[in-house]
Amino acid sequence: MISDSKLKTNLFLKYSSIFMMKEPLEAINLLIQKIVVVEIDELIPSLMCISPSNRFKACEFIKERIKNSKNKLLHNLYLFFLLDLTKSISLETDINKKEIVKGFEADLTEILETIDENINKYNEMPLIDLEFALNASKFFDNKYAQIRIYGILGFYEEAISEALGQKNTDLATIFASKPKDKKEKKKLWLKIAKYVMESSEQVEERMKEGIRIMKASEVLSIDDILHFVSQKVQLSTFKDEISSSLESYGNKIEELKFQMKDFNGYYLDLQKNIQAAKSGWVKVTGNMLCELCKKPLLISKKSSLFNCGHNFHTICLSLMIDEISPAIIEEKFNSNIRLLDASIKKCCEIFEEAGHHDIVKDSYLMKELILGMREEYFNSISSTFSGAKLNDLKRISEAYEDNINENCVLCYCLIEMIDVPFMGSDEIQWVF
Numbered sequence: 001m002i003s004d005s006k007l008k009t010n011l012f013l014k015y016s017s018i019f020m021m022k023e024p025l026e027a028i029n030l031l032i033q034k035i036v037v038v039e040i041d042e043l044i045p046s047l048m049c050i051s052p053s054n055r056f057k058a059c060e061f062i063k064e065r066i067k068n069s070k071n072k073l074l075h076n077l078y079l080f081f082l083l084d085l086t087k088s089i090s091l092e093t094d095i096n097k098k099e100i101v102k103g104f105e106a107d108l109t110e111i112l113e114t115i116d117e118n119i120n121k122y123n124e125m126p127l128i129d130l131e132f133a134l135n136a137s138k139f140f141d142n143k144y145a146q147i148r149i150y151g152i153l154g155f156y157e158e159a160i161s162e163a164l165g166q167k168n169t170d171l172a173t174i175f176a177s178k179p180k181d182k183k184e185k186k187k188l189w190l191k192i193a194k195y196v197m198e199s200s201e202q203v204e205e206r207m208k209e210g211i212r213i214m215k216a217s218e219v220l221s222i223d224d225i226l227h228f229v230s231q232k233v234q235l236s237t238f239k240d241e242i243s244s245s246l247e248s249y250g251n252k253i254e255e256l257k258f259q260m261k262d263f264n265g266y267y268l269d270l271q272k273n274i275q276a277a278k279s280g281w282v283k284v285t286g287n288m289l290c291e292l293c294k295k296p297l298l299i300s301k302k303s304s305l306f307n308c309g310h311n312f313h314t315i316c317l318s319l320m321i322d323e324i325s326p327a328i329i330e331e332k333f334n335s336n337i338r339l340l341d342a343s344i345k346k347c348c349e350i351f352e353e354a355g356h357h358d359i360v361k362d363s364y365l366m367k368e369l370i371l372g373m374r375e376e377y378f379n380s381i382s383s384t385f386s387g388a389k390l391n392d393l394k395r396i397s398e399a400y401e402d403n404i405n406e407n408c409v410l411c412y413c414l415i416e417m418i419d420v421p422f423m424g425s426d427e428i429q430w431v432f
Contacts, residue, residue: 016046
């Protein structure tokens with residue numbers, strides 16, 4: 001008998017794999033009785049050497065020690081042993097061993113349920129490798145474990161298919177309730193409803209099962225399960241459920257009516273606000289300046305005032321828009337500029353046809369005429385235009401003014417340029 005505990009531990013560790021292969025029960029008893037004190041994490045390689053017929057003793061030992069270990073290999077090994085033991089429970093003839101294995105089956109169930117709860121409630125990742133656990137459960141053909149692990153991994157459809165394959169509708173309903181997406185949840189519950197209604201032999205039993213699933217789901221209605229009802233069944237069987245469904249639809253229709261009434265009210269209020277904005281007025285004082293030329297607004301016949309607080313002489317605004325680079329603004333504002341350019345081009349053509357070449361060459365004068373700021377001058381030359389051309393000029397002038405006043409050019413450009421670098425990539429020089 002070796003009295004030196006350190007030497008005893010070292011020797012045991014050195015030959016532990018051989019002990020577990022040849023005399024596993026005696027070796028584990030030494031560990032349980034603490035005749036040899038060894039950390040369980042150090043025994044993982046040797047525990048893997050235990051033969052399948054002696055794994056029940058290893059499971060008893062691991063169960064006592066695993067709570068204090070965070071080693072994933074140990075937790076995976078324990079699950080592997082439990083799956084191995086529970087596969088042969090129906091073949092076990094020794095009553096004592098059968099009771100022990102039933103206990104391990106309960107342990108396996110508790111482990112899987114705890115993992116599911118910890119992930120869903122606390123977002124706590126398990127110490128067991130779930131992909132390994134799924135492959136091991138398939139290897140040992142443990143259907144219950146497969147169903148649970150499919151559910152834990154979020155493969156609810158696979159979990160339900162396996163559960164229904166085992167005729168375990170109660171387990172299937174657990175996973176049908178888990179999806180947050182209503183469409184996915186309904187799809188899973190329909191699968192269960194179809195199964196229970198098609199698997200029942202008697203018509204009355206089918207109806208009862210279908211209604212039970214419908215009520216449990218909270219997402220199915222009577223019209224969903226009627227697809228699985230035989231044409232020979234009288235609708236009077238579903239009298240109460242149909243009445244309840246129609247009442248529910250009636251309530252939804254009333255609710256939608258109230259919503260439509262609210263939306264109609266919002267629409268009317270919006271129309272009033274738009275109309276008020278169109279017919280609104282602003283008091284222009286003598287100290288209000290144009291943002292561009294910094295001169296009083298009152299010196300010009302036409303000014304553009306925006307809700308943001310920026311104010312311009314309309315002619316100054318028109319000239320500034322001509323200088324804006326299309327590269328720094330988005331397509332919506334570019335299209336607006338193209339409309340303004342088209343208006344000016346069309347006016348130039350009309351003036352050219354009337355022989356006013358000097359006006360066309362003076363872009364500033366042309367803009368003033370388009371904006372209606374030189375009425376006396378325009379009246380003096382209006383006789384050179386036909387009635388149709390005068391109407392065209394009036395229409396173009398109104399459209400031009402509407403387009404130019406659509407957005408505050410300062411605010412719009414600043415917003416569009418907020419992510420544009422001050423320097424181009426070719427201008428940047430890195431200094432090290």
